[in-house]
Amino acid sequence: KDFRGLLPADIAILVRDGKEAQAVRAELSARGVRSVYLSDKDSVFAAQEAHDVLTWLKACAEPDVERPLRAALACITLNLSLAELERLNQDELAWEARVMQFRSYRELWRKQGVLPMLRRLLHDFRLPQALIARSDGERVLTNLLHLSELLQQAAAELDGEQALIRHLSEHLALSGQAGEEQILRLESDEQLVKVVTIHKSKGLEYPLVFLPFICSAKPVDGSRLPLHYHDASGKAQVTLKPTAELIALADDERLAEDLRLLYVALTRAQHACWLGVTDLKRGNNHSSVLHLSALGYLLGGGAPLTESAGLTRWLQDLQQDCPALSYGEMPEASAGHYHPPHNEAALLAARIPKRKASENWWIASYSALRIGERLSAGSDEAPESPQAQNLFDDERLDPQAPRDVVAGGADIHRFPRGPGPGTFLHGLLEWAGDEGFAATPQAVEDAIARRCNRRGWEGWISALSDWLQHLLKSPLHIGAGQAPVIFGQLSQYRVEMEFWFASHKVDVLKLDELVRQYTHNGVARVAAEPVLLNGMFKGFIDLTFEHDGRYYVADYKSNWLGVDDMAYTEQAMEQSILDNRYDLQYVLYLLALHRQLKVRLADYDYDRHVGGALYLFLRGTRAPSQGVYFARPPKALIERLDRMFQGKPEPKAEPAWVQGELL
Structure with a gap:
């Protein structure tokens, strides 16, 4: 039979409890030997x-x-x-x-x-x-x-x-x-020495077994109450006032259990078992207690050792006529450090795939569109919630803005800036939408007070309450020829509408080129960086609503454009949209709306049913512009983007004439 070298996993050290296991593992760890502790109780x-x-x-x-x-x-x-x-x-x-x-x-x-x-x-x-x-x-x-x-x-x-x-x-x-x-699981299948409780080892075998504490015992002395024992009829009993007779009876039961555990421990080894045997002493007079252990009881028949030399005679007598037993002095402990052998197995040559690698499929969002070096890079991962998307949008704007929280203020322009306060304002409008945009002034103030109190913004409760109530009641202008919209009077709307649609190898550079061509009179703006959208595109629209037979998307922006209302001109808001490339955002939102309406309305037509995109700059709602920037990209752009995301080629231009026939 072939033999192999000894490995740490071949060794099992059997102990009675976690304290013994901890002592063994500490010594092994000090010498670089990794181990694992297995118990049936922990x-x-x-x-x-x-x-x-x-x-x-x-x-x-x-x-x-x-x-x-x-x-x-x-x-x-x-x-x-x-x-x-x-x-x-x-x-x-x-x-x-x-x-x-x-x-x-x-x-x-x-x-x-x-x-x-x-x-x-x-x-x-x-x-x-x-x-x-x-x-x-x-x-x-x-x-x-x-x-x-x-x-x-x-x-x-x-x-x-x-x-x-x-x-x-x-x-x-x-x-x-x-x-x-x-019960605690084995933490690794690697080559580890196993430190196992004797109870846990029942029914198992290990190549080599060590029993370092086999001579230890915990005799019953009546100090630990209650005392458990069995009477003459075998019934379990408990007492709080043990007598010497009951203590002796309980200790006999302890010894019987120790003998059973000794048998279990001695029969776990497949090849060899080492026992740590010594004359343990206890007390001021250093009297031997070896006979109280299961092994000492078997060696001496329960008689105490009068001198340590007697243990040597016991072991020599046990070894006689039994070649399977070997007795020797304990070797000196070594402080050497164990160095596991290196894996010298040769690496096989890497397999070369014969099939085409799968395409790069992923879930993208507006935040995946990386816009120029001077804007913070987007995240490749789509946001999991509207709040996460809002945090990204606000973080993208004005990264150098001061974020010190002012204790209070009378107008929205002094409200703290940054992603946290921006998400807070979004949350107020989301709450208002969930309440039907028709909450009473008292309900508005109570909701704002609860949210401000959690953040230590008590000084802003009054100003924010006035701001939100004014916003919900204001007629907002949404393009020439259209009746103003009042949030508090909306009946058909969705708050934080989530959308998903497929994207088939969409080149963001081509997408960006189309958007720049069709929006804002082609004015120059920061270009998008090359990314391939392939998989799904998702997002959350702050508000989607129907007004006078047309459907709109609205997005809330907490951007700070200046110290007062006069900073929120149409030109300033448009510049902010271009600087942050929100034009890409609202075009994609309108594409999502276009796809939704196309499958829901039997007579759908973009020009008749889509109203446009409304960007509401929350800090400018009292400005002459009302903080509203309205945009409605042409139908041609939306339809070209629709084909692009479906992976369809651009239609070829038809000739204006064919020879001999006027078209």
């Missing part, structure tokens, strides 16, 4: 990671509540630096980004479940990469994945996020034996 819910996961769930369930979110970001497992945590206190943009991040986790939790959500969280915080560098990293990562699976199973029988949070909280509060599915 529950994954007892690990620190379970408490951290509970903290994450609370933050994901309520991402807008500051306390649980800060607790989640400060937990041990995420291991964010103190500098990064302090930055969240100082940088509002960084804090809002974290809020949006955990909002996306909540959305993923609701759509796909807790397991995909937790896996996304692990990926976003790069925990696998960080943990693998730690000595206990595999253990931590295994616990996190194990907990994620258990929570996913529990979620199938529970209703909602809070029910799952209560479920996990109850498990953390419980103590006692873990269920089979909750």
Whole structure:
């Protein structure tokens, strides 16, 4: 039979409990030997990671509540630096980004479940990469994945996020034996020395077994109450006032159990088993207690050792006429460091695919359109929510704007600038839309007060209430020949309408060329960078509404154009739209509306049914322009873009005449 070299995975060290396992693993780790601890009692819910996961769930369930979110970001497992945590206190943009991040986790939790959500969280915080560098990293990562699976199973029988949070909280509060599915899992299939409890090893075999603590014992002395024992009839009994007789009876039962465990331990080895045998002493007089252990009881028949030399005679007597037993002195411990052998297997040549590689299919959005060097780069990932899209839009504009929060003010022009306040204003209009744009002044003030109080903006409640009530009642002009629209009188509308449509190898440079050709009289503007849109295109329209038989899209912009209303002229708003390339945005929104109406209206015609795009600059609603910029690109542009996204070629121009025949 062929032999092979000894590997760490061939070795099992059997122990009684976690304390012994910890001592063994510490010595192995000091010498570079990796190990794994397996027990039949340790529950994954007892690990620190379970408490951290509970903290994450609370933050994901309520991402807008500051306390649980800060607790989640400060937990041990995420291991964010103190500098990064302090930055969240100082940088509002960084804090809002974290809020949006955990909002996306909540959305993923609701759509796909807790397991995909937790896996996304692990990926976003790069925990696998960080943990693998730690000595206990595999253990931590295994616990996190194990907990994620258990929570996913529990979620199938529970209703909602809070029910799952209560479920996990109850498990953390419980103590006692873990269920089979909750026992800690093996963290790796690599070459690791196994440190296993004797209970866990029942029914298993290992090539080589070591029993370093086999001479230890925990005799019953009556100090730990209540005392458990069995009476003469075999019935379990408990007492709080043990007598010497009952203590002796309980200790006999302890010894019987130790003998059973000794048998289990001695029969686990396939090839060899090493026993650490010594004359253990205890007490001030250093009396031997070896006879109290199962091995000492077998060696001496229960008689105590009078001198340590007697142990040598016991072992020599045991070894006689038994070649399978070998007795020797304990070798000196080595401080040498173990260096695992390198994998010298030769790498095979890389396989060359014979079929054509699959096309680059992805989900894009307006934020995927990268616009020039002086504007911040877009994100390749489509936003998961309207709030995430709004945060991107606001972040893209005026990145150097001051973000200090003014305590209060009388007009909207002094309201804080930046992505956080911008998302806040969007949220007010979203709330108003959900209320039918007809909320009473008191309801408006109450809603704004609740939102401002959470952010410490109490000084803005009055100004924002006046601003929103004025906006909802104002007749907004939407192009020549059209009756003004009043938000408070709308009856047919959708707030944050989400759209998806296919994009078949759309060249953004060609798309941009078309938009520049057909809009704003072809005026020069920052060009888009080359990107290929292939897959799906998605987005969220702030407001889609019907007015006098025509359909419109509206987008809210919190851009700061100047210190007073006079800064919000039509020319200034158009320049802001061109600088930030919102023309691309509203054209794509109108394309989505065009496709929706084409399949919903039997007699649909773009010129008759599409009203246009309304850009509402929220800080300029009291200006002569009302902060409204209206645009309606021609039908030819929308239809050409429609064909482009379908992957259809441009139609060839028909000749004006054929020889001999006038067309």
